[in-house]
Amino acid sequence: MIKVEKEFARKMFDISGRVALVTGATGALGGAVAKAYGYQGAKVVMTARNASKLRELEAEFKAEGIDCAVFAADPGSSEEVGKLIKFVVSTYGELNILTVCHGYNNPKGILEQSVEDWQKIMDADLKSVYVVCKASAEQMVAQNKGGKIVVTSSARSKMGMKGYTGYCASKGGCDLMIQSMASDLAPYHINVNTINPTVFRSELTEWMFDPESAVYQNFLKRLPIGRLGEVQDFIGLATFLASPASDFLTGGNYDATGGYWSN
Numbered sequence: 001m002i003k004v005e006k007e008f009a010r011k012m013f014d015i016s017g018r019v020a021l022v023t024g025a026t027g028a029l030g031g032a033v034a035k036a037y038g039y040q041g042a043k044v045v046m047t048a049r050n051a052s053k054l055r056e057l058e059a060e061f062k063a064e065g066i067d068c069a070v071f072a073a074d075p076g077s078s079e080e081v082g083k084l085i086k087f088v089v090s091t092y093g094e095l096n097i098l099t100v101c102h103g104y105n106n107p108k109g110i111l112e113q114s115v116e117d118w119q120k121i122m123d124a125d126l127k128s129v130y131v132v133c134k135a136s137a138e139q140m141v142a143q144n145k146g147g148k149i150v151v152t153s154s155a156r157s158k159m160g161m162k163g164y165t166g167y168c169a170s171k172g173g174c175d176l177m178i179q180s181m182a183s184d185l186a187p188y189h190i191n192v193n194t195i196n197p198t199v200f201r202s203e204l205t206e207w208m209f210d211p212e213s214a215v216y217q218n219f220l221k222r223l224p225i226g227r228l229g230e231v232q233d234f235i236g237l238a239t240f241l242a243s244p245a246s247d248f249l250t251g252g253n254y255d256a257t258g259g260y261w262s263n
């Protein structure tokens with residue numbers, strides 16, 4: 001007799017009723033993940049620094065019947081993140097899923113970049129990830145019900161690039177930090193993984209999607225799947241890593257590169 005639990009197999013991707021906190025929710029990937037979680041019946045708290053953009057999202061999502069709330073906070077500030085976690089718990093009673101989608105880059109060569117500019121990237125893409133993960137993990141441990149932490153890293157975490165000393169270092173650090181965090185939190189049944197995307201459509205990357213451009217053509221030479229990423233391509237992995245289907249997976253860096261990493 002083959003042993004597969006029927007109920008588990010039927011519901012392993014089900015995140016309905018779970019409380020999910022999504023950072024960078026005003027961005028392309030964060031907004032898509034928050035909406036996708038909401039469509040699947042999760043209760044979603046969206047955060048970013050821009051309060052008015054958050055209010056617009058809240059109105060849009062609620063009009064579609066999504067159970068959601070918003071709270072503006074800087075993910076790099078322990079004080080603000082502390083208030084954010086209190087808000088999540090006072091609104092929905094607990095926190096089950098943290099999905100980190102905030103980030104920043106300002107590419108410059110080492111000869112042109114100031115130490116302060118470099119530090120700003122490190123703080124936005126590494127320190128702030130630590131701050132939100134730590135506060136969320138503390139809350140999940142106190143609840144004693146396990147949890148899921150999904151962090152958006154980058155394909156650039158494992159590949160250097162001209163002008164990317166800050167971005168590549170922060171994302172490479174992010175992957176290793178998440179692997180270490182996964183070991184710290186495994187005894188509490190909290191899974192911690194990264195998603196590592198190449199180029200996905202956003203306000204900042206829109207220019208790369210021009211099929212006539214040299215940048216686009218160069219990417220395609222190394223993209224077996226034959227196109228760049230759309231936000232819809234991101235939500236499956238973000239759901240899988242937030243769902244019971246990934247209960248055995250922790251400390252992983254998951255390829256969302258359309259084959260770029262393998263080619």
Ligand SMILES: NC(=O)c1ccc[n+]([C@@H]2O[C@H](COP(=O)([O-])OP(=O)(O)OC[C@H]3O[C@@H](n4cnc5c(N)ncnc54)[C@H](OP(=O)(O)O)[C@@H]3O)[C@@H](O)[C@H]2O)c1
Pocket residue numbers: 023024025026027028029030048049050051053074075076101102103104124128152153154155196197198199200201202203204205
């Ligand atoms: N799109 C891609 O092609 C791609 C590829 C690889 C990796 N990624 C990674 O995926 C994540 C999301 O990317 P995205 O394309 O969705 O970005 P996006 O559309 O530019 O949105 C960025 C989000 O991060 C927040 N943010 C911006 N600067 C910040 C800072 N200094 N500190 C804290 N938060 C800040 C923004 O909200 P507020 O300004 O309101 O706080 C916004 O919600 C980032 O970590 C990015 O590095 C993206």
